[in-house]
Amino acid sequence: MSYLVVQNLVKRYGGVTAVDGVSYRIEQGSFVSLLGPSGCGKTTTLRCIAGLETPDEGTISVADKVVFSSDANVNVPVHRRKMGVVFQNYALWPHMTVFENVAFPLRVRRYQRTEIARRVHEQLEMLGLQGLERRFPSQLSGGQQQRVALARALVHDSDLLLFDEPLSNLDAKLREQAIFELKKLHKKLGKTIVYVTHNQVEALAMSDVMAVMKEGAIRQMGPPREVYNEPEDQYVATFVGKANAARGRVTTSEDGRVSASVGDVAVEGVAQHDRMFRVGEEVRLFFRPEVTRVHASTEVTGTNAWVAKVDSVAFLGEQTEFELSLGGLAVRAVQLSMSTIREGDLVVISVNPNDVRIVAESQWGEA
Ligand code: ATP
Numbered sequence: 096m097s098y099l100v101v102q103n104l105v106k107r108y109g110g111v112t113a114v115d116g117v118s119y120r121i122e123q124g125s126f127v128s129l130l131g132p133s134g135c136g137k138t139t140t141l142r143c144i145a146g147l148e149t150p151d152e153g154t155i156s157v158a159d160k161v162v163f164s165s166d167a168n169v170n171v172p173v174h175r176r177k178m179g180v181v182f183q184n185y186a187l188w189p190h191m192t193v194f195e196n197v198a199f200p201l202r203v204r205r206y207q208r209t210e211i212a213r214r215v216h217e218q219l220e221m222l223g224l225q226g227l228e229r230r231f232p233s234q235l236s237g238g239q240q241q242r243v244a245l246a247r248a249l250v251h252d253s254d255l256l257l258f259d260e261p262l263s264n265l266d267a268k269l270r271e272q273a274i275f276e277l278k279k280l281h282k283k284l285g286k287t288i289v290y291v292t293h294n295q296v297e298a299l300a301m302s303d304v305m306a307v308m309k310e311g312a313i314r315q316m317g318p319p320r321e322v323y324n325e326p327e328d329q330y331v332a333t334f335v336g337k338a339n340a341a342r343g344r345v346t347t348s349e350d351g352r353v354s355a356s357v358g359d360v361a362v363e364g365v366a367q368h369d370r371m372f373r374v375g376e377e378v379r380l381f382f383r384p385e386v387t388r389v390h391a392s393t394e395v396t397g398t399n400a401w402v403a404k405v406d407s408v409a410f411l412g413e414q415t416e417f418e419l420s421l422g423g424l425a426v427r428a429v430q431l432s433m434s435t436i437r438e439g440d441l442v443v444i445s446v447n448p449n450d451v452r453i454v455a456e457s458q459w460g461e462a
Pocket of ligand 1: 108131
């Protein structure tokens with residue numbers, strides 16, 4: 096049974112519709128991220144769930160209890176929703192020590208002193224913050240502040256945790272570390288997490304389910320692998336990663352296998368959702384740079400093996416990124432570093448037909 100259910104959520108600010116009819120169901124214990132560019136309505140959705148904003152329309156229920164309903168006129172106040180929230184800037188109280196910050200949600204809920212001390216110490220220990228109880232936020236590193244904010248969200252045993260870009264103030268290395276730590280913590284605690292981010296790496300790495308948002312609406316929702324490998328349209332394909340996408344016409348289509356011509360080039364692939372295509376139908380052929388192999392020899396032949404010219408080579412340490420031209424088509428490829436290929440070389444590039452998705456041109460849309 097779904098734990099968090101959001102139905103037809105709408106939030107307007109004057110003439111701006113920040114959230115435009117969002118609906119989803121989240122299973123208990125799952126890690127769900129809302130991913131999208133700045134201004135797409137992620138934060139507003141999260142604030143509506145927390146009770147920090149009042150939606151104009153819709154219903155929100157948690158564990159079968161309605162916490163907001165525009166029709167039934169229900170709006171449970173923030174402190175009675177029993178949710179833990181971690182904000183981008185952590186929102187720690189600067190004049191309170193680490194101990195007092197973490198204890199705050201318990202004091203508001205009138206827990207007893209001994210219970211407060213027990214719970215705060217338990218959280219600080221779990222997050223490796225013991226010994227820092229008396230420090231003020233300004234005396235902590237960014238990573239430590241982030242963990243204090245996390246301890247404060249966890250301390251009153253809420254089953255639902257809401258995160259709004261909690262890693263964006265960390266530098267790249269700390270953020271990478273924090274991704275692994277958050278993932279471990281989620282596994283250990285089994286809490287339901289809704290996580291807002293504009294960073295696709297965070298969403299791909301941590302989520303059980305990700306929802307890609309645009310202009311107040313969800314464009315696609317599913318497990319990260321599914322969203323990454325089978326994006327429904329160009330917007331999703333390019334927001335969660337890099338994409339090669341060529342326009343072509345179907346030459347054969349049978350049992351989900353499709354052949355198409357892209358100019359003079361013949362390409363084979365798999366129809367998204369086993370859809371049937373007509374011969375002559377206009378389609379997009381979509382494949383990721385990392386499934387595009389670059390062979391130093393031009394002798395390699397076979398299905399989906401094409402001679403291409405190397406336009407640029409970027410050495411990125413463990414990986415090398417290539418830009419190639421195949422007829423009039425620009426193709427990107429990424430692979431573990433190899434030293435022999437240079438700009439201007441003729442090479443063969445190949446893609447396994449199972450890694451090429453065929454999507455109807457009318458569905459592909461704008462980025
Ligand atoms: P970011 O990643 O930049 O935080 P977001 O996807 O979380 O972006 P929201 O903060 O939810 O986006 O904003 C969605 C839209 O609503 C934007 O157009 C924003 O300008 C507008 N908006 C948000 N809060 C308010 C407000 N308090 N008053 C007026 N407009 C607002």
